Every structure is written in structure tokens, then in C-alpha cells.
Amino acid sequence: MELWYTEKQTENYGITVKITNTLHTEKTEFQDLAMIETLQWGKMLVLDGMVMTTDKDEFVYHEMITHLAMNTHPNPKTALVVGGGDGGAIREILKYPSIEKAVLAEIDGRVIEVSREYLPQIAGKLDDPRVDVQVVDGIKYIHDNKDSFDVILVDSTEPVGPAVGLFARDFYQGIFEALKEDGIMVAQTESPFFNADLITRVYKDIAAIYPVTRYYTAAIPTYPSGLWSFTMGSKKYDPLEVDESKLIDPEGTKYYHKGMHKSVFNVPKFVMELLK
Amino acid sequence: MELWYTEKQTENYGITVKITNTLHTEKTEFQDLAMIETLQWGKMLVLDGMVMTTDKDEFVYHEMITHLAMNTHPNPKTALVVGGGDGGAIREILKYPSIEKAVLAEIDGRVIEVSREYLPQIAGKLDDPRVDVQVVDGIKYIHDNKDSFDVILVDSTEPVGPAVGLFARDFYQGIFEALKEDGIMVAQTESPFFNADLITRVYKDIAAIYPVTRYYTAAIPTYPSGLWSFTMGSKKYDPLEVDESKLIDPEGTKYYHKGMHKSVFNVPKFVMELLK
Numbered sequence: 001m002e003l004w005y006t007e008k009q010t011e012n013y014g015i016t017v018k019i020t021n022t023l024h025t026e027k028t029e030f031q032d033l034a035m036i037e038t039l040q041w042g043k044m045l046v047l048d049g050m051v052m053t054t055d056k057d058e059f060v061y062h063e064m065i066t067h068l069a070m071n072t073h074p075n076p077k078t079a080l081v082v083g084g085g086d087g088g089a090i091r092e093i094l095k096y097p098s099i100e101k102a103v104l105a106e107i108d109g110r111v112i113e114v115s116r117e118y119l120p121q122i123a124g125k126l127d128d129p130r131v132d133v134q135v136v137d138g139i140k141y142i143h144d145n146k147d148s149f150d151v152i153l154v155d156s157t158e159p160v161g162p163a164v165g166l167f168a169r170d171f172y173q174g175i176f177e178a179l180k181e182d183g184i185m186v187a188q189t190e191s192p193f194f195n196a197d198l199i200t201r202v203y204k205d206i207a208a209i210y211p212v213t214r215y216y217t218a219a220i221p222t223y224p225s226g227l228w229s230f231t232m233g234s235k236k237y238d239p240l241e242v243d244e245s246k247l248i249d250p251e252g253t254k255y256y257h258k259g260m261h262k263s264v265f266n267v268p269k270f271v272m273e274l275l276k
Numbered sequence: 277m278e279l280w281y282t283e284k285q286t287e288n289y290g291i292t293v294k295i296t297n298t299l300h301t302e303k304t305e306f307q308d309l310a311m312i313e314t315l316q317w318g319k320m321l322v323l324d325g326m327v328m329t330t331d332k333d334e335f336v337y338h339e340m341i342t343h344l345a346m347n348t349h350p351n352p353k354t355a356l357v358v359g360g361g362d363g364g365a366i367r368e369i370l371k372y373p374s375i376e377k378a379v380l381a382e383i384d385g386r387v388i389e390v391s392r393e394y395l396p397q398i399a400g401k402l403d404d405p406r407v408d409v410q411v412v413d414g415i416k417y418i419h420d421n422k423d424s425f426d427v428i429l430v431d432s433t434e435p436v437g438p439a440v441g442l443f444a445r446d447f448y449q450g451i452f453e454a455l456k457e458d459g460i461m462v463a464q465t466e467s468p469f470f471n472a473d474l475i476t477r478v479y480k481d482i483a484a485i486y487p488v489t490r491y492y493t494a495a496i497p498t499y500p501s502g503l504w505s506f507t508m509g510s511k512k513y514d515p516l517e518v519d520e521s522k523l524i525d526p527e528g529t530k531y532y533h534k535g536m537h538k539s540v541f542n543v544p545k546f547v548m549e550l551l552k
Contacts, residue, residue: 039287040289219495
């Protein structure tokens with residue numbers, strides 16, 4: 001008997017993966033949560049039927065949501081991850097020696113607990129003494145912590161269910177206020193192939209608030225279309241203007257290296273058109 | 277009733293796409309050929325159960341196999357495409373005003389004919405007077421045409437069945453001899469996520485023959501893992517050393533633009549490791 005898990009990434013298209021086991025399934029207060037064991041990608045965390053992360057390709061997303069902002073800021077001491085309950089972005093943030101405090105603001109505590117149990121190589125750094133794990137609505141946390149962070153990463157699920165508010169202009173304004181005067185934010189902003197309208201809107205919203213707005217992509221096999229995007233809003237520092245000799249090569253990365261720090265912003269032409 | 281076509285890209289992973297119709301299926305002399313109508317990607321050409329091209333994302337592959345070589349050569353007059361029976365690479369080659377002759381050497385004439393019928397926006401330029409369509413074994417064609425081409429593109433299927441010989445070191449040596457003294461070749465070289473061993477071997481083989489060897493990637497949603505790669509062997513010109521003011525922006529592209537001409541070679545770190 002063969003068991004396959006199929007995710008419909010759109011109404012008419014999806015990925016399918018052979019599984020050996022469902023390790024855990026539950027309905028949390030916020031969403032359907034599943035941890036499944038797959039042959040191709042190792043363990044796979046699925047929320048509301050959408051692949052969030054896998055053992056084998058998680059490095060792309062976690063490195064790429066983190067290092068463009070962290071390596072652009074010259075001295076990041078405080079960072080906040082909104083969402084990101086699997087702990088992967090926190091793990092990457094801690095690779096910067098300057099970091100003193102990294103806060104995880106995840107609304108669904110069950111995502112954190114299940115990730116700690118099944119994905120220790122991703123979630124293990126949540127136990128670092130510099131990390132403050134908060135089970136809280138990110139929108140409320142942002143509101144209550146003004147002028148506090150050098151870097152804020154919006155590591156959200158897709159813009160349905162609990163994450164809808166994390167794609168709203170008011171939220172990017174709230175992040176602006178929670179950042180210090182030279183802070184940088186990065187939000188995951190879906191697939192250029194499948195989410196063109198959302199990308200155009202979010203880019204426009206962020207550009208209306210932040211002096212520097214940049215957009216880049218990364219290849220994530222288990223995410224819809226395989227091409228994913230991130231939008232950066234920065235109060236002062238421009239990733240395209242950094243002194244490359246000051247960039248670091250964060251330890252143990254598999255996707256990001258400082259040689260790509262500027263080139264990732266050279267996105268395909270049809271994607272450039274979305275940002276006009 | 278819903279009809280879905282599923283391609284197993286590996287033993288344990290695949291894509292699945294809703295179809296409305298099978299427009300054409302046949303067993304040619306060389307392979308199983310199917311043209312299917314999908315809701316997500318438009319018409320889809322499938323050879324031996326592997327997606328070759330689709331209406332909606334063909335532009336990525338065809339632009340990216342073509343423009344890095346064509347735009348690096350200062351004055352490409354003659355070009356050869358080995359494989360590529362759908363005509364997409366030929367269409368892109370013809371965007372260079374310097375081109376006088378573009379040869380298509382495709383072993384399976386049925387691929388050309390079915391593409392002409394169902395994919396006219398891809399295959400239509402095969403009727404251009406500068407194009408010479410040859411239904412022939414590419415290996416034989418290369419052998420019979422020494423010192424003849426400025427640019428040669430190896431637009432092959434996967435390295436099974438009729439295309440096995442197109443991934444062999446002898447073939448890259450033959451291409452070297454079919455190129456003029458300052459010629460450039462590019463071969464499609466599969467997915468860095470799924471074909472690591474092949475990429476390492478082909479890169480080493482090409483680097484042993486060509487003075488300049490370069491490797492780059494592009495995001496193609498319907499190809500295995502979504503991240504695809506190309507290996508360039510060049511007798512003289514280095515794409516990283518071209519004068520950017522001399523690059524052209526080929527007409528009507530949707531992925532390639534001259535701004536990415538050098539940055540596409542800044543591949544992810546795990547991919548760099550494959551090339552060592």
C-alpha cells in the first residue's frame with residue numbers, strides 16, 4: 001500500500017509526496033496541524049493543508065527570510081519573528097554575534113510544541129538564553145513594543161485564517177513603529193507565479209511607509225510554484241548599498257552566502273513588472 | 277469528474293495538474309508523446325511521462341537556455357539547437373539581429389510536428405527563413421559539422437532514453453569541435469535538488485574541455501523541484517567579464533533581462549558545493 005499526501009497549491013495544481021506515517025495530527029485553537037513523515041523531504045509540518053516546512057528544504061526559507069535583513073543591518077542586537085513557530089528563523093538570527101535578544105511572537109503555542117518535539121534541528125535553538133518565546137498575537141505584540149527592534153521578520157502562514165492581518169498595511173505601519181530608527185523588516189510574500197496581486201499590493205503598501213523597499217526571491221521546492229518571495233522595508237540601510245567587505249558569511253548556511261547578497265534582488269522581468 | 281495528470285518527478289515526489297483534455301497521444305519511434313490541456317499551465321507537452329514545456333511557464337526555460345550564451349557572444353551569426361523540437365530556443369535565438377542561420381537538430385520529427393500544431397506561439401518561428409530544421413541525431417549532426425557555430429544549445433530531455441548520449445563527455449568534446457574558435461555552448465543540466473551527481477559530473481566534464489565553464493539556475497515551476505540548471509562551456513568569452521553596456525535586452529522576454537546577466541551565476545551555497 002502506498003500513501004501519498006497531495007497539497008493543492010491552487011485549484012488546479014499541486015504537489016504530491018509519498019508518506020510513511022502521520023506522526024501527529026490535531027486541530028489547534030487556530031488551525032489544523034499535521035506532522036507527516038515523507039520519503040522525499042523527511043518530516044513535513046502542514047498547517048491547514050499547506051506545507052510549512054520540511055527537514056530537507058527548510059534551510060532555503062529560513063536562511064532567506066533572515067540573512068538579507070540581518071546582514072544589511074550593521075549591528076543587529078534585537079530581533080523579532082512574528083509567526084515562525086517552528087523556530088527556523090530564530091536559529092538563523094542567532095548566527096549573528098551582535099544579537100542580544102531574539103523574540104518569537106507566535107500565536108499558536110501548539111506549533112512551537114510540536115516543532116520542538118519533531119523538528120529539533122529547526123526548533124532546537126528556541127532554548128537559547130537569548131530567545132524569548134511569546135505565545136501571543138503578533139499584531140498585539142507589535143502594538144505593545146514600540147521602538148524596540150533592529151530587525152523584524154514576518155514569518156507568517158498564507159494569507160488565510162489566522163495570518164490575514166499579517167498582510168495588511170496597518171500591520172506594516174505597526175512594524176515600522178516597533179522598529180528602532182534604523183530598523184529593517186522582511187515579510188514573506190508568497191509566489192510571483194501564483195500571487196501576483198498580493199505581491200503588487202504588499203510592495204506598494206510597504207513602499208508607502210518605508211524609505212527603502214526591496215524585493216527578492218528564493219527557490220523553495222515544496223512551496224507553491226517553487227519560487228518564493230520576500231519584501232523588505234528598511235528605515236535607513238539599503239541592501240544594495242552595503243559595503244560588501246563588511247558582510248559576514250553566517251555559519252552553516254546551505255543557501256545564503258554573502259556573494260548573493262545583492263544579486264538576489266535581480267529578479268525575473270515578469271516579477272519586476274509586478275512591482276511597478 | 278475531475279481528471280488529474282500526475283508526474284512522479286522522483287520515486288517519492290511529484291506534481292499533479294488538473295486537465296480538461298488529452299489533445300494528442302502517440303508512441304513515436306523514440307518516445308511516448310502527449311499533448312494535454314491543463315487548467316493551470318495551458319497546453320503541456322509530455323515526453324515519456326515528463327513535462328517538457330507548457331504554455332504558461334515555457335518562457336523561463338527557453339529564455340534562460342538561450343540568452344546567457346547569445347548575449348555573451350559579441351556577434352553570434354550561427355547557432356545550433358540540439359533537441360529542442362518545440363522550437364522555443366530557436367524563437368529566442370532569432371531575437372539577435374546578428375543571427376544569419378539557426379539550425380534545429382531534433383531526432384524526433386514528431387515532436388516538431390505536434391509542437392507546430394498545438395504550440396504555435398513556441399514553435400511558430402521554425403518557419404523563419406533563417407531556420408534550418410533537421411530531423412537528425414544530434415550526435416551525428418555535431419560530428420558532421422565541425423567549426424561551424426558561434427553558439428550551440430543542448431536542449432535535451434532528461435538523461436534517459438534517446439537523450440543519454442547528450443550528457444556524455446564525448447558529446448561535449450564533439451560540440452567543442454563543432455563550435456567556431458570563440459564559440460559558446462550551454463546544456464540544460466537538471467535540478468540541483470534532485471540531480472546532484474549528474475551536475476557534478478557534467479560540470480567536471482565540461483570544465484576539462486572548455487577554458488571557461490559557468491553554471492547558473494532558473495526557476496521553472498513545472499520542472500522537478502522548480503529549480504533548474506544550465507552549464508556553459510565557452511572557448512573565449514566569459515559571461516562574468518562582458519561589458520554590461522554592450523548587452524542587449526532581447527525583445528519580449530518575461531524572465532531574462534540584461535540586469536541579471538551576471539547575477540544568475542551567484543548560485544545557492546549548496547549548489548556551489550556541487551561544482552567543486
